[in-house]
Amino acid sequence: MVPQWIIEKKRDGNALTPEELQYFIEGYTNGDIPDYQMAAMAMAIYFQGMSLAETATLTELMMNSGDLVDTSAITLPKVDKHSTGGVGDKVSLLLAPLMACCGTAVPMISGRGLGITGGTLDKLESIPGFRVDLSEREFVAVLQECGCAMIGQTGQLAPADKKLYALRDVTGTVPSIPLITASIMSKKLAEGIDGLVMDVKWGKGAFMKTYEDAQELARTIVHVGTRMGKGMAALITDMNQPLGLSAGNSVEVIESMEALQGRGAPDLMEVTLELCAQMLLLMKQADSREAALAQLQQQIDSGAAFARFKQMVQLQGGDPAALDDYARLPTASMQEPFPAPESGVVQEVSAEAVGRAVVVLGGGRAKTDDRVDHGVGITNLCKVGAAVEKDQPLLTLHANSEDRLAEAKRLLADAVVIGDAPVKPDPLIKEIIKPEQDK
């Protein structure tokens, strides 16, 4: 096969055969196909798209480019959740212990924050001592002991994606539905799970800016996962305003611990509990959505979910006492409220502006190798529909530098829109996509 002929075939809008895709992905992973040819191929895919069959083949090839986690020692149903990323999205920290308390195992391989979207690993690393770099053996041992474990992608897991994602990042080829699907699913399916629930976010603070794109991505992912024999469902959730009341790292850990003890913000709990309920239904751990929700609430009310999270933290080398005594978590030296410029009703809270402000404060990353400041962030976020008085705080900034604080305030100047009209926020969960709806 000749690489440029395969690129030309895709450039001209033709479907690639499994053999051609295999030649390309294997060649790229082992270095036979150089970056410039893969970049041209990614751009051809970006413009021409891929059929569902091509996307499934690409996913499988990328998954098989490296090791698969051997979770066969775990007899419980293995299920995970993946979010396409958002601002204030701390759902994983609640969901993993909740699901572990409900008789499933959650082998979660998470990512770091990039751009305006936060990352579970950065949040977890704000807990003193917490290790996200467990070996596969340690990962499986933690899972066996407490039913959930959370680590980062190892070098051996889906290496084709690791290489291709870095290339897409610098060649303008990230927002392609087949490439995003293959990237996400190659990593998730390598975890050795039986089922996966996706949280596909749409809106100003999400990858997918339009609802239609989010729908297409959700359908594609559900199709590919189902084709590979996994139980699948996808929620499409709003990311126009941040999720919950905080954005950052240690501030989100604190919000999550409060939520695990029954004091969660309504939007955060709605998304978390619906994702968990769908996971329980997929894994046949509940007979109905109502029964699933009751089971989950009981794990919060009894303190079991909070205790399970602490157990996981301890097993992964972290200090569980920091989850009761927040002073042990990283904090910022300055806390400053951001006052409302006028009285009225909050019409909009831009997740994008809040995400950018967190990055500027040092809590997020502009480049993959940037270091994050775990103590900075934003708390007490106002929500769409709230009535506010002039000078009432709309949010609180946590900063470690005057310059960064000033820049974050500039970015937030227009983030909260206040008007006179009462607002009914859009539904947070607009749709749940399941395989039978999948085309």
Ligand code: URA
């Ligand atoms: N997350 C991923 O892992 N890959 C993508 O392509 C986009 C989001």
